[in-house]
Amino acid sequence: MSDTAKSDTAATLKSAVQEILKAIDQEREREIITRRFGLFERRETLEQIGELLSITRERVRQLEKAILIRLKIAADEGKIPAVHEIERLIVRDLSENGRVGRVQDVATRMVGNMPTIETKARIAFVGELSPKLVVINENDNYYQGVGIAENGDEKKIRGSVDEIVKTIKKHGEPVDIETLHGMLNYESPSQVRALASLSKGLASLKDVWGLVKWPTVNPKNIRDKIYVILADNGKPMHFSEIAKFIKDRTSSAKRHYSGYS
DNA sequence: TAAGCTTTGACACGCCATAA
DNA sequence: TTATGGCGTGTCAAAGCTTA
Structure with missing residues (x-):
């Protein structure tokens, strides 16, 4: 999608949400939905x-619940075309990207890098x-x-994500998406990738997936990063060797710069 | 008087700071 | 690292209030 098209999508999303809000009669109820989402x-x-x-x-909660039920019924009956307009865009994106995805990722694909909090909120809404x-x-x-409903409800999707986490844990080491x-x-590696991306317990590096606490897929400090770079260049090194490498270089640098003080 | 609106009180859950 | 307690937030059932 071109940058212009993505910018258009952001504007479409915003105006669609405004249209949906117009379907709510009372100002107070619009306020609740706008602020809650x-x-x-x-x-x-x-x-x-x-x-x-x-x-x-409690009254706010009751009203929010009632308003959402009314809007869902109206949308289901085709009385709010704006819902279907955005729904089509989201479904198209999800169909091409594993049928489910992080709202952050869907928003990025739809409107470009660094989607605003409001854009993500509108997609979720x-x-x-x-x-x-x-x-x-x-x-x-x-x-x-967000996912395509015909592939399962929230509970089923969470179950699928859990299954992927469990499989990786059992495997014991990072695994590429095809093997996973x-x-x-x-049905496809892209569906596995999309489900895995929903888990806060997983991380990936170059489409190799592992637990977020594994430094090989989620390098946090300089030692981890050096390890990843060396492994990437076919020179895997034990962490203890990397620690010694960093220590030696640091001492050498200190000796070198002490001459200038 | 019934229906809709609103409040109340209790409880569950998750997050966060703190202590051990 | 783990246990604990306080706090914020959301939820539920029940009861009180308002209005037509």
Whole structure:
């Protein structure tokens, strides 16, 4: 997708969300949805919105639930064309990229690098309303994601992600996506990649996947990075050797620069 | 008086700081 | 690293209030 097209998509997304909000009659209810999802500014808690509207957080929750049910029904009946317009864009993207994905990744593909928080919120919002989509809510273990509903609900997707994590753990070392696909039962490597990308417990380097705590796929310090570079050049070195290498170079540098002080 | 609106109180869960 | 407690947040069931 060209930069111009991506910029158009961002604008389309914004105006579609404005159209959807027009389907809500009461100003108070629009305020709740806008603020809860963070559609035009940062997300707010039930408590914060309740304070603003002078009602309890529980009442905000009840209203939010009721509004979403009404919007979902209206969208399902085809009364909110804007939902379907964005739904088509998201479904097309997911169909080409493993049928599920992190909202961050979907947004990046749709509107370009560094999508705004609002853009991601708008994608998740449409995902909530669309009968063809399912939203995976973020928590400790999973990133916020969106998937094609016919492939399974949120619970099933979380189960698939868990299965991939378990498989990698059992394997005991980083594994490339093709091999990982061969160890599992999914239609394509891209689907395995898409599911794996939802896990906060996994990381990848050049499409080799492993646990986030494994430095070979998630190098955190200079020692890890040197290891990865050497391994990449066919010169694997033990961590203890790298530590000695860094120590020697540091002492040598200190001796060298002490002459200038 | 029934239906819809709103509050209340209790509970669960996750996050974070702190101590051991 | 693990256990603990406080806090913020979301959820539920039940009850009170308002309105037509």
